[in-house]
Amino acid sequence: MTTSLAPNGAKPLPKSDLTLHQQRQRAAFWFLAPMVLALFAVAAWPLLRTIYFSFTDTTLDDLYGGKWIGFGNYLKITTLASGKVLYRGTLVDPDWWNAVYNTIRFSIFSVILETILGMCVALVLNAEFKGRGLVRAAILIPWAIPTIVSAKMWAWMLNDQYGIINDLLMNLGIISEKIAWTASVDTAMYAVLMVDVWKTTPFMALLILAGLQMVPRDIYEAAKLDGIHPVKVFWKVTLPLIRPALMVAVIFRMLDALRIFDLIYVLTPNSKATKTMSVISRENMIDFNNFAYGAAQSTLLFCILATFVALYIWLGKVDLSGESAK
Amino acid sequence: MNRKLINNIAFYALVVVIVVFSVFPFYYAIVTSFATGTALFEASYWPKHFDLANYETVLGGRTFLRSIVNSVFIATTTVIIALFLAVTASYALARVRFRGRGLLLMTILAVSMFPQIAVLAGLIELIKFSGLFNTPWALIVSYTIFTLPFTVWVLTTFMRDLPVEIEEAAIVDGATPWIIITKVFLPLLWPALVTTGLLAFIGAWNEFLFALTFTLSEAQRTTPVAIAMLSGASVQEIPWGPIMAASVIVTVPLVVLVLIFQRKIVAGLTAGGVKG
Numbered sequence: 001m002t003t004s005l006a007p008n009g010a011k012p013l014p015k016s017d018l019t020l021h022q023q024r025q026r027a028a029f030w031f032l033a034p035m036v037l038a039l040f041a042v043a044a045w046p047l048l049r050t051i052y053f054s055f056t057d058t059t060l061d062d063l064y065g066g067k068w069i070g071f072g073n074y075l076k077i078t079t080l081a082s083g084k085v086l087y088r089g090t091l092v093d094p095d096w097w098n099a100v101y102n103t104i105r106f107s108i109f110s111v112i113l114e115t116i117l118g119m120c121v122a123l124v125l126n127a128e129f130k131g132r133g134l135v136r137a138a139i140l141i142p143w144a145i146p147t148i149v150s151a152k153m154w155a156w157m158l159n160d161q162y163g164i165i166n167d168l169l170m171n172l173g174i175i176s177e178k179i180a181w182t183a184s185v186d187t188a189m190y191a192v193l194m195v196d197v198w199k200t201t202p203f204m205a206l207l208i209l210a211g212l213q214m215v216p217r218d219i220y221e222a223a224k225l226d227g228i229h230p231v232k233v234f235w236k237v238t239l240p241l242i243r244p245a246l247m248v249a250v251i252f253r254m255l256d257a258l259r260i261f262d263l264i265y266v267l268t269p270n271s272k273a274t275k276t277m278s279v280i281s282r283e284n285m286i287d288f289n290n291f292a293y294g295a296a297q298s299t300l301l302f303c304i305l306a307t308f309v310a311l312y313i314w315l316g317k318v319d320l321s322g323e324s325a326k
Numbered sequence: 327m328n329r330k331l332i333n334n335i336a337f338y339a340l341v342v343v344i345v346v347f348s349v350f351p352f353y354y355a356i357v358t359s360f361a362t363g364t365a366l367f368e369a370s371y372w373p374k375h376f377d378l379a380n381y382e383t384v385l386g387g388r389t390f391l392r393s394i395v396n397s398v399f400i401a402t403t404t405v406i407i408a409l410f411l412a413v414t415a416s417y418a419l420a421r422v423r424f425r426g427r428g429l430l431l432m433t434i435l436a437v438s439m440f441p442q443i444a445v446l447a448g449l450i451e452l453i454k455f456s457g458l459f460n461t462p463w464a465l466i467v468s469y470t471i472f473t474l475p476f477t478v479w480v481l482t483t484f485m486r487d488l489p490v491e492i493e494e495a496a497i498v499d500g501a502t503p504w505i506i507i508t509k510v511f512l513p514l515l516w517p518a519l520v521t522t523g524l525l526a527f528i529g530a531w532n533e534f535l536f537a538l539t540f541t542l543s544e545a546q547r548t549t550p551v552a553i554a555m556l557s558g559a560s561v562q563e564i565p566w567g568p569i570m571a572a573s574v575i576v577t578v579p580l581v582v583l584v585l586i587f588q589r590k591i592v593a594g595l596t597a598g599g600v601k602g
Contacts, residue, residue, distance in 0.1 A: 020497065023503075024422050024503055025422060025424050027418070027422070027502070027503035027504070028417075028418035028422040028424055028503070029418075031414035031415055031417060031418040031503070032414075032415050032418045032419070032430070034411050034414075034415070035411045035412065035414075035415035035474065035478060036415075036430075038411055038470055038474060039434070039437055039470075039471075039474060039475065041452075042445075042449070042452075042467060042468060042470045042471045043437045043440060043445060043471050045448065045452070046445035046446075046447075046448025046449045046451075046452055047440075047444055047445050047448060048448065049447065049448030049451055049452070050444060050445060050446070050447040050448040053447045053448070053451075054447075060450075063450075063451050063454065120340075121344055124337075124340060124341060124344065127337070129337070129338075129341070131341070133588075134345075135341055135344060135345055136588065136592075137585050137588055138344070138345045138348045138349050139344065139345075139348045140584050140585070140588060140591070140592075141348055141349055141352055141581055141584075142348055142351075142352075143584075144528065144577070144580045144581050144583075144584040145352060145577050145580070145581070146531065146532035146549075146550055146576065146577065146580070147532060147534065147550075148532070148534055148550035148551075148553055148554050149355075149550070149553060149573040149576060149577055150351070152553060152554075152569050152570075152573055153351045153352070153354070153355045153570070153573060154351060156354075156355070156358065156566050156569070156570065157351060157354060159566075161367075162366070162367045162368075162369065162566075163369070164354060164369040164371070167369035168369075198347070198348075198351065202348070203595070206592055206595055206596060207595070207596055209596075210592075210596035252439070255439045255441075258441070259441035259442065259443060261442070261443065261534070261535050262534035262535060262550075265534070265538075265554075266534075266554050277443075278441065278442075278443040278535075281443050281446075282443060282446065282535070282539070285446065285447060285450075286539060291447065294447065295447040298441070298443045298444045298446060298447065299444065301441055301443060301444060302441060302444035305439075305441055305444075309436075309439070
C-alpha cells in the first residue's frame with residue numbers, strides 16, 4: 001500500500017537517510033514494543049512459570065521453596081519393597097478424569113445447543129419484521145448480565161423449594177414433585193447447561209447474524225422466483241455461504257466452554273457432577289494447598305486447548321487472522 | 327392466504343418465545359428484589375410488592391458500596407491502559423507491512439483465547455512478588471491479559487478499513503506516524519474506541535476468577551465476588567432478597583449502556599470474528 005509512496009520528491013522527508021518505508025517500520029517497532037512487553041509480562045511469563053511449577057513440589061505458602069520433581073505431579077510410579085507398584089499423580093487421579101469428562105460433556109452439549117438455537121435466533125432476526133430492533137435489544141440482555149449475577153438469578157429460579165421453575169413445571173403438570181436442580185447429581189449438569197445456553201446464545205446469534213447479513217439478498221429473490229423451497233435454500237445456499245463465520249463463532253464458543261469456571265463455581269459449588277478442569281485446578285492450587293499439583297492440571301488443560309485449536313484450524317481450514325482474505 | 331396467516335402467527339410466536347426467554351430471568355430478579363419476608367417465598371409472576379428493604383440491606387452494609395467503587399476503578403483503569411497501548415499497536419498492525427505481522431496477530435488472538443487458569447499459578451507468584459496482592463492493581467495488571475489482546479484485535483480490524491488516501495495525504499504533507507495516529511486517525515476512531523472500551527469495560531466488570539483469587543479482604547472485593555460471597559448464617563438461610571437487589575444494582579447500568587450502544591456493540595463483537 002503506502003510503500004509505493006517512496007520518496008520520489010513529493011516533499012522533503014523528515015531527517016532522511018532512511019526511506020519512508022524503513023522509517024515506518026522503525027515507528028511500528030516502537031508502537032508495538034509496549035504492547036508486546038505487557039503481554040509477555042502478564043501472559044507468556046506466568047504461563048512459563050505455571051509450567052515450571054508443575055514440575056516442582058512448590059506450595060502456596062512458600063513459592064520459592066519448591067524442588068524439581070520431574071513428572072511427579074503428572075505420573076509417579078513407585079515400586080514398594082514388597083514388589084507392589086504404586087501409581088500416583090494427575091494422570092491416574094479419578095477426580096481429574098471426572099473433571100475432564102465433565103468439561104468435554106459440558107462443552108460439546110452447550111456449543112451444539114447454542115449453535116442450533118443461535119442459528120434460529122439469527123434467522124429470525126435476519127427476516128424483516130416490525131419490532132426487530134426491540135428483539136435484538138432483548139437478546140442482548142442475557143449477554144450483558146455478569147456471569148455471577150446470572151448464576152445467582154438462575155440459582156434462585158431453580159431453587160428446589162421456592163423456585164419459579166419448579167412452580168411452573170408443577171402447574172403445567174410436567175413434573176409431579178419438586179426437583180433440586182442444582183443440588184442433585186442427576187440434574188446439576190442440566191442446570192449448568194440451561195444457564196450457559198441462556199447466557200451465550202445471544203453472542204452466537206449475533207455472530208451468525210453478521211454472517212447472514214453478508215449473504216446478498218438477490219440470491220434469495222432468485223431462489224424464490226425459481227420456486228425452490230426455503231429449507232432447501234438454507235441447506236444448499238445459506239449454510240455454505242456462512243460456513244466461515246460459523247466456524248469462527250464455534251471455535252470462540254468452544255474455547256470459552258472448555259475453560260468455564262465462574263458459572264459452575266457459583267451455581268453448583270462442590271458438585272462432583274459438574275466440576276470442570278478449571279474448577280478442580282483452582283481448588284487444588286488454592287483451597288487444598290496442592291499448588292504444584294493444581295499447576296500440573298492447569299498445564300494439562302492448556303495443552304488440551306492448544307491441541308484442540310491446532311486441529312480445528314488445520315482440519316477446518318479456518319482463517320482466523322483475516323490476512324489471506326485481504 | 328390462510329397459510330400465510332398461519333406462518334405469520336407461528337413466526338411471531340417464535341419471536342415472543344425468544345423475547346420472553348431472554349428477558350424473564352432479569353425481570354424475575356427485579357420482581358424478587360422488591361419482595362421481602364414471606365412474599366419472597368411465593369412464586370409470583372407479577373410484581374405485587376414494592377419494598378425497598380432489600381436494597382437498604384445491601385447498600386447499608388458498608389462493603390457492597392465499597393466493592394462497587396473498586397469495580398468502577400479497576401474496570402476504568404484497565405480500559406484506559408488497554409486502549410492507550412492498543413491504539414499505537416493496532417496502527418502498526420493495520421497499516422505498516424513488516425515481517426511476522428501475521429504471526430504476531432495470531433499470537434495476540436491466541437492470548438485472547440487463553441484459559442485464565444493456565445496462567446493463574448504464575449500470576450500468583452508475579453503478584454505476590456511485586457507486592458500487589460490484595461490491592462486493586464493486582465486485578466488491573468491481570469485483566470490486561472484479556473482486555474489488551476481484545477482491544478488490539480478489534481481496533482486493528484477497524485483501522486484496516488480506514489481509507490488509505492487520508493494517510494497518504496498526511497504522509498505527503500510530511501506527517502510522522504505519531505502525528506498520523508494522534509491528529510489524523512484518532513478523530514476518526516472515536517466511535518471504535520468507545521465500542522471497544524465499553525466491551526473491555528464489561529469484560530473487566532464481570533471477571534470472577536482473578537478477582538476471587540487475588541483479593542483477600544472484604545474491602546478489596548469487586549462486585550461479582552461480593553455477590554458470590556453474600557451469604558446467610560447457614561445454607562438454609564441464603565439471603566435471596568438482598569442477593570437479587572445487589573444483582574439488579576450491578577446489572578442495570580450495564581443493561582442501560584448496552585441498550586444505548588446496541589448497534590456499536592454488535593459491530594464491535596462481530597468485527598474480530600467475521601470481517602476478515
